[in-house]
Amino acid sequence: MDAGARGDSPTGADPKEYVGRIGSIESIRLNYQVMTDEARNETPAQRPTLAAVAALAGVSRSTASLAFSGSGPVAATTREKVMAAAATLGYGGPDPMARSLRRGRSGIVGVVVEDRLRDAFRDPMNIAMLDGLADETGTMGSALLLLTDTAEENAPISTAPMDAVVLVGCSTRLDASVEVLRQRGIPIVAIEAEPMAGVLDVALDNQEASAAGARHLFELGHRDVAVVTLPLGAAHASGPLMPDWEERATAFTAAERLRGVLKVFASIRGWMAPASSTASGYTAGIALLTQPEGRPTAIIAQSDLLALGVIRAAEELGLNVPDDVSVLGFDGIRTDGYGTGELTTLVQPAVEKGRAAGRAIARLLAGEEPPAVQLRSALRIGATTAAPRP
């Protein structure tokens, strides 16, 4: 079967497809009981409150509060009385909503991704970033709230409790989200976004790194180079890169990487991929390597997944990488050895992006004014680039 022609879903699941095909849901077992038995008693059996616990323990609400939060001196015996009372009442700790209202902190950090979650999480860099972010927010006792960039009136982004927000995915469309968040007075950290006033920037050297990669190819002797870009516009359109790309580009990262390449190769052929995936890379590779004008001696892909697809396309066309065509990636994912040698690529500190964002948030919430963060990528020369055939 031919490679990569089957679309981009990593889930393998267009849900409708399965609902039809599998017959899907059957409701058979019934091992769930809410405590509705209690709930339907004359006593409403509401969750017990701290007040109730205090009463049973024979202490004041404030003392009981201290016993739980530990933010004040409480006699050991008193604490035990409180805990005992809590246990008999089945009190599960202070109500987070009341506590957050009183304290003015929710312990929640929002993560805004564009589009659907599955698109965001398809990119290994985003996952790595999220992991780094979770690491840092975890140490400050906060959890991550997943938000999508919807413009709807009552979307969680405008109603959910949050102490701060991280913007991921670099589309200009996040403008609307920024507006809402600013209005709400929530501190914003953006990762790889076009700098905006009032938004703390965690930046990657996309342009410089791409230029360095292009220079590597130039120095190897390449003069006819093509580029496969990440989606440049919101439309996620696919096809040849047009000269007027810059006017319509909304994706900051992709645009920056392209500008970097253009600093080295002023005029260049290009193909816009609709997503960062091997399948899209394959399509782009076939297109670029079978052009009537003759094929380029090197292809710069804006992500490693795209690069892997390009390599597969080359192999399928009977071309040797790197002898017939060099391929350069971006990201530095583990390529798991897809039959090829290690990818020549620009390794970016993805986890560190998240960590930096998390640390920035911690400082922001502490009332500091942390500076913007600039991270750097490194060219890793692998086995997929070499001098062109003479």
Add this chain to the structure above:
Amino acid sequence: MDAGARGDSPTGADPKEYVGRIGSIESIRLNYQVMTDEARNETPAQRPTLAAVAALAGVSRSTASLAFSGSGPVAATTREKVMAAAATLGYGGPDPMARSLRRGRSGIVGVVVEDRLRDAFRDPMNIAMLDGLADETGTMGSALLLLTDTAEENAPISTAPMDAVVLVGCSTRLDASVEVLRQRGIPIVAIEAEPMAGVLDVALDNQEASAAGARHLFELGHRDVAVVTLPLGAAHASGPLMPDWEERATAFTAAERLRGVLKVFASIRGWMAPASSTASGYTAGIALLTQPEGRPTAIIAQSDLLALGVIRAAEELGLNVPDDVSVLGFDGIRTDGYGTGELTTLVQPAVEKGRAAGRAIARLLAGEEPPAVQLRSALRIGATTAAPRP
């Protein structure tokens, strides 16, 4: 370079590695200003409250509240007055913490995954599930809070505001989390978990589906079959499957799938993979296909990623799939054509798992008692299974 021998990280980023190698963080630009200028004025410049808006508009708090929530009749002119006042004050809508305290709902649904996020999100099935879940919770106006299964005292799982929780990843270790959540009185939905009292189950027919897959191989004539399992225990150990596996198994899904296979092939060779990845599958494949006792004629992998790794191992050993060895997967991911034909596998409705969980939560929060959900997988016969060589 040989395939798959490089570990499992899809992020390509052991952070420490990069911090050292790239030099990492530089703080250069400074385009962020909090409104600390205001904040340090004599006027505290706090967020305006609904009371302030009401005062400026010359109406009562309750009327202003109605104007925003729309949950009551308000004269058009009054509403406009309120909105105007809000605009001049820069009021960004009701405070979510106060609102949730008053309403008794946070609009937040927790998602508990085991271990680190990157492990959870490496599995395409989890991402698909999450997408389906987000779909449903989105329509009910809730957002997803990412939680990890930590036993720490003040972990978000025991302090974060949540209306309900979904348990993902099937380890028995989630017991502690369940205990906490039950104590807090938060409704729990578990996906593919061992049934527990008070936990609504969204189940997959892992055992039956695996048996069906095994039967397919049996009917093709296979008698010497090996299995590559997902991690069975918390240790994520790797190596030959021991006879006493069942006693130590904590991973419900993996155990169920194995039991299903054993219903057809009572005695079977096995290899336990440390993760669901092509790299782990490759390792397992090499091990099983180079055993001194001779190689099996078919290998059952408990996930598609494992299956792809096994196939790569076979190819590298000069074996043809399916003629020399048949390979069966589980999940039904898009395999993106890794040089092989379409995988024979058990297609599971991953997105639907999340949807079902979301719907169950909606009903739970509406005070209903929804029944458990049972989903089914389907055997998809591809090009990687065939009759063994005579």
Add this chain to the structure above:
DNA sequence: TTGTAAGCGTTATCAG
């Protein structure tokens, strides 16, 4: 070390 009192910002209920 413990208790008292005063909210945090909203919304629900009920009169007007």
Add this chain to the structure above:
DNA sequence: CTGATAACGCTTACAA
């Protein structure tokens, strides 16, 4: 249609 009043459950000065 609008307004007064009373919670929601908790924390934290401050006083004892």
